[in-house]
Amino acid sequence: MIDIDHGLPLSSELNAHLHRMVPGGAHTYAKGDDQYPEGLAPVIAHGRGARVWDVDGNEYLEYGSGLRSVSLGHAHPRVIEAVRHELDRGTNFVRPSAIEIDAAERFLEMVPTAEMVKFAKNGSDATTAAVRLARASTNRPMVALCGDQPFFSTDDWFIGTTPMSAGIPAQIAELTALFPYGDLAAVDRLLNQYEGQIACLVLEPAAQREPPPGYLDGLLEITHRNGCLLVFDENITGFRWSESGAQGLYGVVPDLSIFGKALGNGFAVSALAGRRELMELGGRRESDRVFLLSTTHGAETHSLAAAMAVMATYAEEGVTSQLHALGERLAAGVREVACAAGVEEHVVVRGRASNLVFATLDDQHEPSQDYRTLFMRQLIVNGVLAPSLVVSSALTEADIDRTIQVIAQACVVYRKALEAGDPTPWMGGRPVVPVFRRLS
Numbered sequence: 169m170i171d172i173d174h175g176l177p178l179s180s181e182l183n184a185h186l187h188r189m190v191p192g193g194a195h196t197y198a199k200g201d202d203q204y205p206e207g208l209a210p211v212i213a214h215g216r217g218a219r220v221w222d223v224d225g226n227e228y229l230e231y232g233s234g235l236r237s238v239s240l241g242h243a244h245p246r247v248i249e250a251v252r253h254e255l256d257r258g259t260n261f262v263r264p265s266a267i268e269i270d271a272a273e274r275f276l277e278m279v280p281t282a283e284m285v286k287f288a289k290n291g292s293d294a295t296t297a298a299v300r301l302a303r304a305s306t307n308r309p310m311v312a313l314c315g316d317q318p319f320f321s322t323d324d325w326f327i328g329t330t331p332m333s334a335g336i337p338a339q340i341a342e343l344t345a346l347f348p349y350g351d352l353a354a355v356d357r358l359l360n361q362y363e364g365q366i367a368c369l370v371l372e373p374a375a376q377r378e379p380p381p382g383y384l385d386g387l388l389e390i391t392h393r394n395g396c397l398l399v400f401d402e403n404i405t406g407f408r409w410s411e412s413g414a415q416g417l418y419g420v421v422p423d424l425s426i427f428g429k430a431l432g433n434g435f436a437v438s439a440l441a442g443r444r445e446l447m448e449l450g451g452r453r454e455s456d457r458v459f460l461l462s463t464t465h466g467a468e469t470h471s472l473a474a475a476m477a478v479m480a481t482y483a484e485e486g487v488t489s490q491l492h493a494l495g496e497r498l499a500a501g502v503r504e505v506a507c508a509a510g511v512e513e514h515v516v517v518r519g520r521a522s523n524l525v526f527a528t529l530d531d532q533h534e535p536s537q538d539y540r541t542l543f544m545r546q547l548i549v550n551g552v553l554a555p556s557l558v559v560s561s562a563l564t565e566a567d568i569d570r571t572i573q574v575i576a577q578a579c580v581v582y583r584k585a586l587e588a589g590d591p592t593p594w595m596g597g598r599p600v601v602p603v604f605r606r607l608s
């Protein structure tokens with residue numbers, strides 16, 4: 169157990185060093201030390217399965233590994249073996265490699281609702297490619313995206329809608345409109361308001377809420393009636409809702425969809441998939457060719473090998489069912505211990521079992537970064553690194569039960585803070601902060 173007052177000396181020193189060289193102190197904002205309690209932002213030395221070790225020598229059970237990308241656990245033997253095999257044979261050539269055929273075939277078997285696929289390195293590029301394809305095929309300038317969902321791309325059409333829009337001309341941001349999740353009438357109104365201008369709707373088919381009955385079918389009908397396209401961002405749902413994505417689970421086929429994150433179990437690979445007629449605009453067609461995903465590293469052999477090993481493991485082992493079962497055990501346990509401590513209205517587990525998050529609410533039942541700080545601090549010092557409760561299949565039931573015990577103890581401290589009417593004495597310093605904020 170970490171000494172709560174002593175913190176993580178070497179990690180803290182390295183965090184300061186990172187800030188001197190890397191803006192934001194991390195190459196990904198969501199991994200920044202400002203997302204963690206003061207003095208308790210571990211710098212990771214290595215990981216295996218569901219565990220990571222920090223440079224100070226502490227071991228943690230880790231949730232949300234690799235920003236939800238490592239769903240099979242770190243250094244998964246089958247994935248690593250497939251990657252190693254390719255590393256020895258060269259990773260990037262002047263012409264496509266045979267593995268590009270195998271990976272595309274495997275993907276299209278796994279996601280049979282798609283007719284063509286193009287691989288890339290990250291979800292952002294693939295989502296942006298979907299937007300460009302939609303604009304080109306409809307000859308319309310605007311994009312509508314679900315404003316209740318947190319992230320779609322690092323590109324201007326999305327970042328321009330966030331509080332971190334510095335550097336993005338207003339003219340670009342004005343081309344993106346927002347709609348709320350689950351409300352077909354609102355989408356209808358938006359499409360009427362910008363009649364003939366919206367090229368596509370972009371959304372995660374589900375996030376923290378399940379789609380209301382008929383919602384996704386309704387969206388498909390409305391978009392097509394209005395001459396625009398439906399784009400599902402399945403970066404998260406793709407390998408967590410079912411082996412064939414949320415589209416496979418809910419039986420609604422979008423025009424285009426994007427997969428990433430868990431597709432490579434930590435190796436960089438994403439995919440744009442969709443209807444042949446649209447996807448071919450990026451290739452062999454008489455009409456103007458759309459510049460559709462073309463990057464130097466786009467088809468690195470070892471990442472495609474990782475993706476194939478991931479897809480084989482998912483198909484053979486039923487990984488999404490395992491994720492659901494682990495998540496259900498965890499959610500039930502956390503709800504039970506929160507109730508036992510009398511904080512069930514303040515420590516709230518939400519989302520699909522394979523993709524759980526937690527909310528920390530104050531005495532007024534409002535989301536509280538102060539209470540989040542208190543809660544995360546208790547978890548970290550007891551060996552649970554959990555910015556979310558997103559499970560990997562490397563967790564065992566015993567790991568889940570240990571996590572529940574740690575959360576039980578955190579809930580007792582939470583109760584004390586609520587009773588005191590002030591979490592400050594348990595925060596250990598400044599509060600954690602959200603990624604998207606205008607000022608640092």
Ligand SMILES: Cc1ncc(COP(=O)(O)O)c(C=O)c1O
Pocket residue numbers: 235289290291292293295319320321322372401403404428429438
């Ligand atoms: C739903 C969703 N879409 C797109 C992205 C962007 O993916 P990447 O970070 O691989 O560019 C993310 C990343 O967090 C995401 O959560």
